[in-house]
Amino acid sequence: MRTEEHSMRAFDASPMPAYGVPDAQHPRALRAEHRVEVAPHLPSFEFSVSGLARSDQFAAWHDTFAPILELTEINDSTSEFHGAQVLWDLGSLVFAQIITDELAFTSLPGHVRREPLDHWAITLLLSGRNRTDSERRTFSGGPGEVQIHPFGRPFAGDISKSEMLMLFVPRDFSHETAVALSSAELSKLGTGMGSLFSDYLIGVANRLPLLTQDDLPGLVAATRAMILACVSPSTENIEDAAEPITGVLLERARKIVQTHLFDPRLGVELVRRELGVSRTRLYNLFEPFGGVMHYIQHRRLLGAHSALADSDDHRLILRIAEEHGFSDGAEFSRAFKREFGYSPSEVRKGGQGAVPLPRDRSLVECAAGERLSVLLRRLQG
Structure with missing residues (x-):
């Protein structure tokens, strides 16, 4: 298993949007007299199980999620298991683009959790379907639907072969977002505002390869405003999110x-x-x-x-x-x-x-x- 840090390259054989620009367009490729100072691109981390032995592919994929979820392979008779991800470090948030074959998942009880993680995952399925069972409810999701899972609560479920976007939000991101996400956890956003948030996440995924560190404070602030406006859509929250909603x-x-x-x-x-x-x-x-x-x-x-x-x-x-x-x-x-x-x-x-x-x-x-x-x-x- 090998994880590499890249700013602008995509992993092989991925249907995700292309990342980066040709080398000739990158500042490093310019002649010295034409170079200009530019802010560094946002750091991204890519991982794929492609190229590993079939016996190691799911194990490697399992290990990438081990701090937050227990994964179980549903069909181990296939000739290959597909799993690939790009993680974007947004400072106080993490954004992920993930492709996976079908599997089952279970949240980890506090006494066996490998890491003291108590985050929310806001997930948008781009393809495929999943089902989540919790103590309070069972819900399913499909393409275009936004779901909220808390890693500090018990739940289990399964997911088909899928492509998704995930935004990881820590509980200390802000008091207001913690209140909003707590009230909506283990559910999906089925309102018009939920649809707006779906479009917002897709827009973020498309623009991340173009952004630099200088853009990060604005991106984080806009994301916080969109969470509040779409998860807890009060008049004040919607007004605060006016620019990203526009x-x-x-x-x-x-x-x-x-x-x-x-x-x-x-x-x-x-x-x-x-x-x-x-x-x-x-x-x-x-x-x-x-x-x-x-x-x-x-x-x-x-x-x-x-x-x-x-x-x-x-x-x-x-x-x-x-x-x-x-x-x-x-x-x-x-x-x-x-x-x-x-x-x-x-x-x-x-x-x-x-x-x-x-x-x-x-x-x-x-x-x-x-x-x-x-x-x-x-x-x-």
């Missing part, structure tokens, strides 16, 4: 736009209705992008640009314009040139083959010191 809502709104991009009914009301917010809230969300309709037009123009640049797509420019919501060819040409600085026919002729990066007006207009945060928000799209 990020989650914006990501949802973008997905709605992309799903209905070719729908002629796509507009403010459709997005507002599917997102479940007021018109004022929706306008505030899209204000940095010039408004809802401007964002919709921008996405449609990007789609049209891709089609025009495709050498295998021989449709008339007007037909592509109509598919992307423009019934008037002249208006399409004017909007296209305003957005990209050249005409649709120039793209079709091969003069502008590459799809341009989205022009985020807030990035152009904001102060230089604020551009990093704008770029990070844009990575959600």
Whole structure:
């Protein structure tokens, strides 16, 4: 068994998102005269049982969870057991991405616990299902559902072949989160706020490889606010979590736009209705992008640009314009040139083959010191 510390590499044969950037883009690969001081990336630790002898694979996986859980293999007749994880050290929190084959689990009674751990695990299943039995209740979970398990309480259960995200929260993280998690432990968050927290965890997983130590205090503060807002959703807690909630809502709104991009009914009301917010809230969300309709037009123009640049797509420019919501060819040409600085026919002729990066007006207009945060928000799209 071998555990290694890496900042930006993923373990082999994992379906998790790619971690890191090519070496040529890393500051270490730059010539000395071009180097700039950058904060170190957040430390991550990877482990996989791949490559071990079959007789050792589950034992190694078992040992990684030994301080908190007793694991039992359900099917030991398979030719291989799969288990892999990436752990992110967030200082006062630990974030994990885990892939595992089916197994049974039992929490450890206090008198046999290997370590004095009394944390909560907030788990989001991305695939698979699990069941948990406790003294008070039995509950099961599936993809998209957030569950809360306390390692200081007795419970047992089983899990199928699964991929999951886990956030480990110590009891001394804050008094407020301890109260909130205690009231919700051994259950799943089935409310709309629970769904928001699910999206938040996925967003954290996607952005962690890009963050540095300088980003850590803000990430921890946002996570604390989201726990309070989603587990114990009082008015005050929701107000404190306004910024991360806005990020989650914006990501949802973008997905709605992309799903209905070719729908002629796509507009403010459709997005507002599917997102479940007021018109004022929706306008505030899209204000940095010039408004809802401007964002919709921008996405449609990007789609049209891709089609025009495709050498295998021989449709008339007007037909592509109509598919992307423009019934008037002249208006399409004017909007296209305003957005990209050249005409649709120039793209079709091969003069502008590459799809341009989205022009985020807030990035152009904001102060230089604020551009990093704008770029990070844009990575959600």
